[in-house]
Amino acid sequence: MTEREARAILQVCRPGEIDRGDLQIAEALQLVEQNPELARWLDEEQAFDRAMTAQLANLPAPLGLKTRILAQNNPAPAASPWSRWIIALAGAAALLFLLAQIADTWRRRPSTAELVPQYASEMVSFIKVKPSLEMMSGNLGEINGWLQGQNAAPKQVPPRLAALEPVGCRILSFRGHKVTLICFRRDDGRLAHLFVVDRAAFPGLQPGAPIFKGEGEWMTAIWLENDRVYMLATEGDRETTEHFLPRA
Numbered sequence: 001m002t003e004r005e006a007r008a009i010l011q012v013c014r015p016g017e018i019d020r021g022d023l024q025i026a027e028a029l030q031l032v033e034q035n036p037e038l039a040r041w042l043d044e045e046q047a048f049d050r051a052m053t054a055q056l057a058n059l060p061a062p063l064g065l066k067t068r069i070l071a072q073n074n075p076a077p078a079a080s081p082w083s084r085w086i087i088a089l090a091g092a093a094a095l096l097f098l099l100a101q102i103a104d105t106w107r108r109r110p111s112t113a114e115l116v117p118q119y120a121s122e123m124v125s126f127i128k129v130k131p132s133l134e135m136m137s138g139n140l141g142e143i144n145g146w147l148q149g150q151n152a153a154p155k156q157v158p159p160r161l162a163a164l165e166p167v168g169c170r171i172l173s174f175r176g177h178k179v180t181l182i183c184f185r186r187d188d189g190r191l192a193h194l195f196v197v198d199r200a201a202f203p204g205l206q207p208g209a210p211i212f213k214g215e216g217e218w219m220t221a222i223w224l225e226n227d228r229v230y231m232l233a234t235e236g237d238r239e240t241t242e243h244f245l246p247r248a
Contacts, residue, residue, distance in 0.1 A: 001031060003031065006031045008031065009025060009028045009106075010016070010032070013132070026102055033132065036134045036171075037231040038169075039132060040173060042174055043119065044173045050125075051165065057098050068237075076226075101125070104230060112203070112204035112205050115175075115202055116205070116211055117213055119197075119201075119202075119231070120180070120220045120231065120233075121173070121179075122174065122197050123179070123193075123220075123233065124215040124216075124218050124233055127181075127183075127191075127241055128218070131170065132170070132192075133168035133181075134165070134168075134171065135168055135170065136167065137168060140182075143168065143169050146169065147169060147180060147182075150171055152178055152196075154194070154228060154230075155196075155228055157182070158194075158230075158244055158245060159246070160217075160244045160245075161194060163248060164184040166182065166183070167191065168182075168183055169182045172195075177200065178197070178199040179193055179197045180196040180197070181196050182196075190234070190235050192232065193232070194229070194231070195231040196229070197231075198229070199224065199228060200226065202229050205217070205229060208223075210222060212241070217235055217236075218233055218235055219233070219237060219241045220241070221241050221242070221245055223245070223247075232244055
């Protein structure tokens with residue numbers, strides 16, 4: 001299977017509904033595991049699909065849609081070719097209008113207040129299952145060296161986090177911005193995940209106390225430091241997460 005064929009197969013898979021029992025999908029996923037660029041594309045594709053689904057769910061149903069659907073149950077008199085052409089043209093115009101609404105909603109630049117929870121949710125959705133890493137090492141220096149080669153090294157790592165055993169790293173994407181992920185193993189065997197993205201991803205975010213957000217059994221903390229936005233995600237409560245944050 002070629003990369004192009006794998007993209008075509010995975011592009012039609014809805015987020016969270018990838019049937020790994022399907023032989024073609026399984027072969028495509030095997031290619032994803034071997035190709036970091038393809039894995040990054042799949043992450044972005046699934047994130048786009050989730051965001052588009054959320055936007056569509058928020059669109060109000062057109063007024064009278066239910067009435068028009070129910071009306072289809074009643075047989076209508078045969079239409080002339082001219083009237084059928086008019087109906088088809090009107091339907092196409094309505095479809096173009098709906099697509100324009102969707103595109104406009106997608107292009108609208110979300111506020112920082114909207115972006116922060118979206119970012120936390122998308123990143124946690126990736127690490128809820130054991131994340132696939134592009135580079136694995138128990139040496140933080142080696143990890144930073146690899147990330148520097150990708151122009152994605154963080155400016156710094158919180159000291160208490162840096163004291164843990166590193167596991168590895170990879171590069172993700174959020175709204176077109178490169179996101180660095182470094183995973184560390186805690187003393188209890190669980191993982192702590194540090195995400196770093198350029199400040200440009202959150203133009204309205206101001207320096208201050210970390211923003212905490214719970215995601216099920218996960219707790220996230222997001223803070224701005226110089227030209228980077230950091231997010232720490234750990235399994236546990238707020239106190240557990242606070243333990244690894246940089247001290248003021």
